[in-house]
Amino acid sequence: MNLGIVGQAVGLFAVTNLDDIVVLALFFARGAGGRHTTRTITLGQYLGFAAILVVAVAAAFGATFLPERAIPYLGLLPLALGIKAALHAWRHRGDGEAQVRTAAGGPRVLEVxxxxxxxxxxxxxxxxxxxxxxxxxxxxxxxTVFLIMVGVWVAAGRFFATRPVIAGALSRWGHIVLPVVLIGIGLLILVEGGAFGL
Incomplete structure (x- = not known):
């Protein structure tokens, strides 16, 4: 195996997925105390990233499952999930932190x-x-390197979400930060891609 390509792959993955660590930490905070949180988030992250790889490999060979002009509209997914999470946080704004997390439930595989x-x-x-x-x-x-790095990213997200200072902040503010981050990601994808003529 060419170590130069391995190093390039690690660097490329890290640069293009840096924001995922924040999102993963927020998902881990939301699922704190859940029985299958780590498994659910890991499976969801692998499913989502595997789909990216399938599209990228197919496009590299000349096949396109997803027209390039459709990519910006993928921003509608995190935008919708962010709005849903924001509405849930608003409905449960008077509840205690633990009650909000319990009412929201942990993240779901398809959501991740x-x-x-x-x-x-x-x-x-x-x-x-x-x-x-x-x-x-x-x-x-x-x-291969990207799939290994997905596991490293999940572990990093879990690590950050379980550090006492970060865990405390995420426990207290995660139900607000997650919708803001998801809505922000959705809007960024839509605007940067020029969706709806933006």
């Missing part, structure tokens, strides 16, 4: 996958040309 896929939609513009020029062997290295 949808946010991961939508948030990574803009990465396709970077991944496709890199995969296309890397050849089949290089592409396999990139995909």
């Amino acid at each position: 996958a949808a946010v991961t896929f939508a948030n990574g939609g803009d990465n396709l513009g970077v991944y496709v040309p890199v995969f296309a020029t890397a050849g089949a062997g290089g592409m396999a290295v990139y995909v």
Whole structure:
């Protein structure tokens, strides 16, 4: 295995997915105390990222499942989930922190996958040309490293969410921060992509 490509893959993943650590930490905070939180978030993150990889690999080989002009509209997914979370937080604003988290329930696999896929939609513009020029062997290295890095990212999100100071802040403000972050990601994807003529 070419260590140069491995290093490039690690760097590319880190640069294009830095914001995912924040989102993962917020998901872990929301699911704090849940029985299957780690498994749910991990599965959702892998599903969402696997979908990104499938689209990127197919596009690198010339097939397109997703027209380029449709990518900005992926911002509607985190926007809708953020609005839903904001409405829930508003309805339960008088409840205690633990009650809000319990009422919201932990994150769901498809919710995490949808946010991961939508948030990574803009990465396709970077991944496709890199995969296309890397050849089949290089592409396999990139995909393998990326899948390993997804696990590292999930562990990092969980780590940050369980640090006492961060956990306390997320416990107290996570039900407000998560909708804001999701809505922000959704709007950013829509605006940067020029969706609806923005």
